[in-house]
Amino acid sequence: MRASPEKAKAFTVEIGRLRVISDSHREKQHTKITSWVDNHILPDGTMGKAIAMVLPTRACKYARAKHGGCSFCTLPSDNPLNPSDEDLKRIPDNAERMFVEKSKKYSDQILAVKFYTSGSFLDPWELPIEVREEILRRFSKKVREIVIETRCEYVIKKHLDSVKKVIDPSRVIVAIGQETMNDEINKRSNNKGHTVKQFERAVRLLKQYGFRVKGYILLKPIFVSEKLAKDDAIFSAKQMIMLGVDGISINPCYIGKWTLMEMLFKRGGYSPPWLWTVLDVTIAIKRLGKDIIVISDPVAAGKDRGPRNCGKCDNSIKESLKKFSGSQNLKYLEGIDCVCRNIYENTLIAETFSSGQGIFGYNGH
Ligand code: SF4
Ligand SMILES: [Zn+2]
Numbered sequence: 001m002r003a004s005p006e007k008a009k010a011f012t013v014e015i016g017r018l019r020v021i022s023d024s025h026r027e028k029q030h031t032k033i034t035s036w037v038d039n040h041i042l043p044d045g046t047m048g049k050a051i052a053m054v055l056p057t058r059a060c061k062y063a064r065a066k067h068g069g070c071s072f073c074t075l076p077s078d079n080p081l082n083p084s085d086e087d088l089k090r091i092p093d094n095a096e097r098m099f100v101e102k103s104k105k106y107s108d109q110i111l112a113v114k115f116y117t118s119g120s121f122l123d124p125w126e127l128p129i130e131v132r133e134e135i136l137r138r139f140s141k142k143v144r145e146i147v148i149e150t151r152c153e154y155v156i157k158k159h160l161d162s163v164k165k166v167i168d169p170s171r172v173i174v175a176i177g178q179e180t181m182n183d184e185i186n187k188r189s190n191n192k193g194h195t196v197k198q199f200e201r202a203v204r205l206l207k208q209y210g211f212r213v214k215g216y217i218l219l220k221p222i223f224v225s226e227k228l229a230k231d232d233a234i235f236s237a238k239q240m241i242m243l244g245v246d247g248i249s250i251n252p253c254y255i256g257k258w259t260l261m262e263m264l265f266k267r268g269g270y271s272p273p274w275l276w277t278v279l280d281v282t283i284a285i286k287r288l289g290k291d292i293i294v295i296s297d298p299v300a301a302g303k304d305r306g307p308r309n310c311g312k313c314d315n316s317i318k319e320s321l322k323k324f325s326g327s328q329n330l331k332y333l334e335g336i337d338c339v340c341r342n343i344y345e346n347t348l349i350a351e352t353f354s355s356g357q358g359i360f361g362y363n364g365h
Contacts, residue, residue, distance in 0.1 A: 015068030015191055015260050022258035026081040031056055031090055033098045039326025040112045050112035051102045055091055056080050057126045060119030062193060071191045071222060074256025075118035092134045112145035122154035133166050140167040147173045152194050155202035160209045169210040179218035180232055181239040189221035203243050214247040215240040220273040222261050227348045230277050237285040247293035248285055252278045255305035275309045275317045276344045283333050295325045310340035
């Protein structure tokens, strides 16, 4: 079903209104780096740890546009609203300090660092080019692999040349939150502002330069039924793999504050996916290609606002997904069962009969 122009406008007006509220809660200036340690695996199978850091950049410019950015995203709310140039220049030093502190416990197990910016690492408005280069220069000497995230529009030669100048592209994973390879879902549910064509162009260019590419898949966007969310995630992974991505990250939705997703959730119009869906999708995607690194480590798993099951099996599934993501071994995911599996399967059928196919009938593109 296609939304009328009035409904499409109301959709973005609402997201924009919520983003204004979200931005009003952001600190104007701060230099805090949030950091944690993840399991990590290199393409040659070496297992170890990665230090993830959220850098206090200006955050996503797309989110600050009038239409409010992606309908599910709350990431920029932790970043400063207006950091000064001086604050941004301090990021390499602060990141290095944080790295040293976090590494203490793991000594030689640290293989990688992941830089999250709540937006695009390659956007020079968010993170000035000289600061970006300084971060990459320093960390290229500390770890074997660096992960960065960006929207497609910043994947241009100028930015890729600037990265290539300071680090070998084969050591950099560029992650893109494409979310789905279905343009209709990205437009009507996610307000993503990326088309499949734009994503394809970005992936091709990155591969030409020798970067490694990771595609993010958003599992169960708003206005999409559980069954269709499953189909869409697997379809999108297939398309991304055909394009040549090296890794897929499955990101099951959780309810972020001041988002359209939260508004629907509070009115009973949306619920995050079941952990069964996460598990099934992870297994199916990994089976698409054993060389593809699949990460499936859901945020808020088992919590009210995150993907969940009956409550009894949530923790064990969460732990199994973690072990799988760090090892790529499907043995951790196979043979899991619980009494709620039956309820889940019946829900999928009932949902299809009661609400048809969600808003979207699924036929891929
Ligand atoms: S999901 Fe990414 S592109 Fe979308 S608003 Fe959030 S940070 Fe920006
Ligand atoms: Zn259960």
